[in-house]
Amino acid sequence: QRASFSGSFPEDPATAIIGGGMSGLACAWALAQSGLRCTVFDTGEHGVGGRLATRSSADGSLRGAPPGLLFDHACQYFTATHPSFQQIVDEWQAAGVVQRWEGPVGRLRGGSFVPDGGQERYMARGGMRQLAEHLAGRASREQRDGSGGLVEVRRPQWVSEARFTPDGWRLAGCGRDQGVYDAVVIAHNGKCANRLAAPMGVPAVAAQLRRLRLAATWVLMAAFRSPVAVPGGMEGAFIQGCQVLAWAGNNTAKLGPGGGRDGVECWTLISTQGYGGTNKVPQENVPADVAQRVAAEMLAAFATALGLPEGALPPVVFTQTQLWGAALPTNSPRVPCIFDPAARVGVCGDWVAEGGSVQAAALSGLALAQRIAAARGRRPDDMADLAQGLTTPLKAVAGEEIGQFP
Ligand SMILES: Cc1cc2nc3c(=O)[nH]c(=O)nc-3n(C[C@H](O)[C@H](O)[C@H](O)COP(=O)(O)OP(=O)(O)OC[C@H]3O[C@@H](n4cnc5c(N)ncnc54)[C@H](O)[C@@H]3O)c2cc1C
Structure with missing residues (x-):
């Protein structure tokens, strides 16, 4: 069953960001800058950051x-x-x-x-890792009307399931319910992301994730x-x-x-x-x-x-x-981010934008946050212009053996 919401994109969406590497943290920070709430889930035992390790x-x-x-x-x-x-x-x-x-x-x-x-x-x-911790801390301190932090970081927390319901995305991990969210950001890749996305009812997103070679x-x-x-x-x-x-x-x-x-x-x-x-x-x-x-x-x-x-x-x-x-992507769609506005699901990460680099990861997270912010209040039949990267072919990336950083 294809995931698609019938109502307008919420004015004040709660976003779940699955992955606390540079892309997920940049996305969280940018959402908070727009006054939007989010929860970052990251598996890191020793801290957030992923490959900022x-x-x-x-x-x-x-x-x-x-x-x-x-x-x-x-x-x-x-x-x-x-x-x-x-x-x-x-x-x-x-x-x-x-x-x-x-x-x-x-x-x-x-x-x-x-x-x-x-x-x-x-x-x-x-x-x-200090940079990642700084980003997470700074994002968490971002407030709206003094009403408390807009970003919550849950770590170590693995998310293994994101299930579509008419009320939002219900997340679970390690046998525990992790709440319901209006939008989901997949800020990680590889087998874990493929397993998460496959049953979500977002075939184009899942297909793009599957095309990635690491x-x-x-x-x-x-x-x-x-x-x-x-x-x-x-x-x-x-x-x-x-x-x-x-x-x-x-x-x-x-x-x-x-x-x-x-x-x-x-x-x-x-x-x-x-x-x-x-x-x-x-x-x-x-x-x-x-x-x-x-x-x-x-x-x-x-x-x-x-x-x-x-x-x-x-x-x-x-x-x-x-x-x-x-470790490193060997192909990329070279788009700022991947976003399915009808399902309210996006993907950010180094591989999306240009290949393995901190810059690519950060820019991708920022771009996805902008799309989510731009979707607020829009009707499902009026969001086609916000869709991005869902069918863009992935092409090989060249660069250093340890990444495609410029
Ligand atoms: C060995 C190596 C050297 C590198 N050297 C450089 C360099 O010198 N310069 C440079 O610019 N780039 C370098 N890179 C690339 C750079 O580190 C990455 O491009 C960038 O950090 C990727 O950020 P990301 O957010 O896309 O992904 P990641 O950092 O991989 O973040 C994904 C996060 O999601 C978490 N996660 C995964 N699955 C789940 C789940 N189900 N639930 C919750 N959390 C989950 C992971 O634990 C991880 O923290 C290097 C990479 C490697 C591997």
Whole structure:
């Protein structure tokens, strides 16, 4: 049965946003800016943010780690090429949450490092998750007539069902009812989103989600007992000519005190998508021998990229691998957002707008919030112009191995 409401879009809709990564949080913030209420549901055990992910010994998010370790273990930095995103980044900078990453970042091959000049790169102080927490906190404080926060964040909360009823969308997760909402935003992707959308009665939305192809990557968080010998003061590098590694980033240099201590250096190594694909295992249950082999291969590839002989890296005091099974989109409809106004269901996320980047995710969330705000009070037969991205074909996206950020 196709989900379609017979009445006008509510003037004061309550929106459920399923996913508290950059896109969902940007959507929540923009809705609140328009004076609209929403509830953000996110599965994150350690915090909101999704792929704006940080792990630290301080908050217990690293298993068995010594004190003082800090890693950005997905997004490494972001860029802003779109004026409206740049404006938001400027606000984050003014709030002291984000700053430029000045350290040399470039291309590394066989010990030769060539810095990329000219591009402004941004990082979040204390790690990427701090940016997500800032957004969630700021959105929650947004008020209307002093009547209390417009955004509620529920975490960790998985949403497994969104059922159409004539009164609204009834959400459930972990065996518990999560309430009824006028509109639903799907701000995540992959198998989970496909399972959620399939029975919702929104065939065009579900089909677009199913068309998305995602690449897997392995991430190795490695803390070295002493500083790694790098060429040219390198703090981050895209690795060239290597089948295993795509990126190496020095969190200690980037994040400053707290990102390693007593000379310990915390590095994030990210695999190529090819390596992620050939070494894919069930993400929920990574066999220990696979994790060990992957860690060894990624460390060996790092040494080779640095032009060091085998065994020349400093000893590691801690390693942890993570397989991001749905790390990066490889195709995109390249629309601002996906919106079915008759069903009051939308989709935002990096993959919708242009590919794996913080900018794409944020812009997509903002665009969807605008559509929802614009739908207020409109009759079902007068909303066709608000529909977006429901049939736009998805095309391959190109970019860096760790995303399509500009
Ligand atoms: C290894 C790696 C490195 C990257 N490096 C960069 C980089 O350097 N620069 C850059 O710009 N971009 C980078 N990216 C891409 C960037 O991180 C993403 O494009 C962006 O963060 C995606 O945001 P999102 O909101 O679309 O999705 P996500 O961050 O994936 O957010 C989705 C959220 O939904 C939650 N969720 C899922 N299912 C449910 C459910 N059923 N109920 C409730 N919650 C649910 C998830 O837990 C998650 O928190 C990188 C990505 C990876 C994986």
